[in-house]
Amino acid sequence: MPQPISREALQALLDRLAADAPRCFGEGKVASYIPALAEVEPDRFGIAVCHADGSVQCAGDAMTRFSIQSISKTHALVLAMRELSPEEIWRRVGREPSGQAFNSIVQLEVENGVPRNPFINAGALMVTDMLVSQLFMPQQTIREHVRRLSITPSVDFDETVARSEMEHKAHNAALAYLMQAYGNIRNDVEVVLDAYFHSCSLAMNCVELARSFAFLANHGVNPFDGQAVLSPVQTRQMNALLLTCGLYDAAGDFAWRVGLPGKSGVGGGIVAILPRRMSICVWSPRLDSYGNSIAGRHALEGLVEGLNVTPLG
Numbered sequence: 001m002p003q004p005i006s007r008e009a010l011q012a013l014l015d016r017l018a019a020d021a022p023r024c025f026g027e028g029k030v031a032s033y034i035p036a037l038a039e040v041e042p043d044r045f046g047i048a049v050c051h052a053d054g055s056v057q058c059a060g061d062a063m064t065r066f067s068i069q070s071i072s073k074t075h076a077l078v079l080a081m082r083e084l085s086p087e088e089i090w091r092r093v094g095r096e097p098s099g100q101a102f103n104s105i106v107q108l109e110v111e112n113g114v115p116r117n118p119f120i121n122a123g124a125l126m127v128t129d130m131l132v133s134q135l136f137m138p139q140q141t142i143r144e145h146v147r148r149l150s151i152t153p154s155v156d157f158d159e160t161v162a163r164s165e166m167e168h169k170a171h172n173a174a175l176a177y178l179m180q181a182y183g184n185i186r187n188d189v190e191v192v193l194d195a196y197f198h199s200c201s202l203a204m205n206c207v208e209l210a211r212s213f214a215f216l217a218n219h220g221v222n223p224f225d226g227q228a229v230l231s232p233v234q235t236r237q238m239n240a241l242l243l244t245c246g247l248y249d250a251a252g253d254f255a256w257r258v259g260l261p262g263k264s265g266v267g268g269g270i271v272a273i274l275p276r277r278m279s280i281c282v283w284s285p286r287l288d289s290y291g292n293s294i295a296g297r298h299a300l301e302g303l304v305e306g307l308n309v310t311p312l313g
């Protein structure tokens with residue numbers, strides 16, 4: 001059994017990963033589908049680890065906020081799992097990897113408007129529709145939920161990003177209207193899009209994001225208030241879904257290289273879970289062709305190697 005690494009050794013490892021990150025800065029591009037994201041400085045790197053007891057260690061630009069984008073799909077699904085029965089959720093969205101781009105529409109028609117999983121855009125729009133039906137103020141509730149998990153009341157939407165997403169909504173609107181045509185999206189599509197875009201626009205830093213995922217490394221219990229966010233079984237299910245679907249059509253490669261449940265976003269963030277040990281957030285805006293952070297994935301490979309952990313071994 002590998003010995004748990006000391007805090008000092010972990011800090012040295014995080015500092016080294018931050019120092020090495022510029023090696024990846026020659027590759028990839030920042031997201032450019034909306035102007036608000038295209039303006040982000042590309043050559044940044046931050047990393048934060050939140051231990052299962054809630055303590056945090058970080059390096060690089062770990063305190064710089066960025067657009068969490070698709071990482072918010074996890075927070076939305078957690079809320080749905082708390083609010084709705086499993087039958088209600090999984091009748092309307094699947095649990096299989098899609099093998100397609102995160103915003104693909106092809107599979108959706110073939111499979112009668114039922115998205116493959118909650119982490120591709122179609123699936124997240126479906127989960128958002130469930131929350132719109134269930135909650136009085138869905139986007140505010142998602143924001144409250146994230147504030148509580150990250151113990152940071154100042155976490156907020158970036159309205160410029162949310163507006164920019166709405167102005168360039170055509171692709172996501174097409175997904176949502178197609179699902180509405182199949183009777184699977186039940187609310188006004190514009191309302192669903194607004195809630196989805198606001199969730200994606202949440203601005204957080206690596207420390208805040210790592211904290212907001214710590215419960216997934218702690219049997220579902222939020223270490224900051226001792227409350228169960230999910231049951232142990234739901235936690236296992238969520239981590240399984242993150243492992244198989246969290247990085248879209250690169251989920252297999254990420255599992256191969258890193259071997260941890262994870263969720264990426266086109267803002268350049270990736271959150272990963274080392275079950276029972278820690279949640280990790282890395283951020284670096286340059287993306288590969290799948291929409292995943294290049295330096296982020298590279299650093300996670302280095303972290304797993306440095307920690308000498310083999311959760312799937």
Ligand SMILES: NC(=O)CC[C@H](N)C(=O)O
Nearest residue numbers: 069070102200265266291
């Ligand atoms: N992969 C992502 O982060 C995608 C989220 C983005 N807001 C979109 O809807 O296209």
